[in-house]
Amino acid sequence: MTTPAPNAAVEAPGHASVPVDIPRPLPEAEAVYRRWLAHLSSELARHTSYVRRSEIVRDELHMILLGRPHGGRMNAALVSELPMAVLSESFDPRNVTLPAEMEMDTDRDRFLPLKPLLWFWRGFDRSILGANLWLGLRFRAMLGQHIFAGVGKNVRFYRDVVFERGYTLTFADDTVVRPGVRIDDRDVRTVTGVLS
Numbered sequence: 001m002t003t004p005a006p007n008a009a010v011e012a013p014g015h016a017s018v019p020v021d022i023p024r025p026l027p028e029a030e031a032v033y034r035r036w037l038a039h040l041s042s043e044l045a046r047h048t049s050y051v052r053r054s055e056i057v058r059d060e061l062h063m064i065l066l067g068r069p070h071g072g073r074m075n076a077a078l079v080s081e082l083p084m085a086v087l088s089e090s091f092d093p094r095n096v097t098l099p100a101e102m103e104m105d106t107d108r109d110r111f112l113p114l115k116p117l118l119w120f121w122r123g124f125d126r127s128i129l130g131a132n133l134w135l136g137l138r139f140r141a142m143l144g145q146h147i148f149a150g151v152g153k154n155v156r157f158y159r160d161v162v163f164e165r166g167y168t169l170t171f172a173d174d175t176v177v178r179p180g181v182r183i184d185d186r187d188v189r190t191v192t193g194v195l196s
Contacts (some may be wrong), residue, residue: 033135040056061120063117093120114146125161141155147167151172155177158177158178158179166185175193177191
């Protein structure tokens with residue numbers, strides 16, 4: 001691993017910069033990480049429908065958590081394959097219910113295209129990739145650009161940050177959201193400083 005210059009900043013693909021004061025991955029790994037993040041950001045910007053975003057998230061989670069491409073539905077008729085079929089179906093955001101869907105004050109039109117991204121955030125954080133601080137900060141900064149009302153520069157989202165809607169939140173420059181923070185996003189809110 002190489003050590004970056006103090007207080008250097010690196011742009012997440014096309015979006016908010018993340019200060020780099022943590023060790024960097026090897027150059028080959030960094031190139032792969034950046035390519036993946038740029039690809040995801042491009043796909044999510046290009047495809048904003050609930051259905052297509054759900055397919056993208058399903059396919060990505062399938063690869064992240066099972067290490068192989070999604071190959072269609074499994075044979076759920078075999079009892080021995082039911083647990084794997086349940087797992088595979090649960091990667092698709094269309095097959096899960098999130099807490100905001102149960103709330104009367106959720107704006108369904110704004111929430112639906114974001115639901116797959118919220119599911120992706122949670123799935124990523126629960127994977128081995130979510131434990132990779134360098135990649136995780138950049139992944140969440142990228143995904144946040146597609147979820148939140150606004151994300152300033154140098155915003156850091158650590159692992160296991162919980163919010164229900166996303167569309168009501170704006171994060172000011174240099175905001176840090178520490179691991180495990182729960183953000184109440186029922187009302188429009190601008191978040192600043194350090195949340196822990």
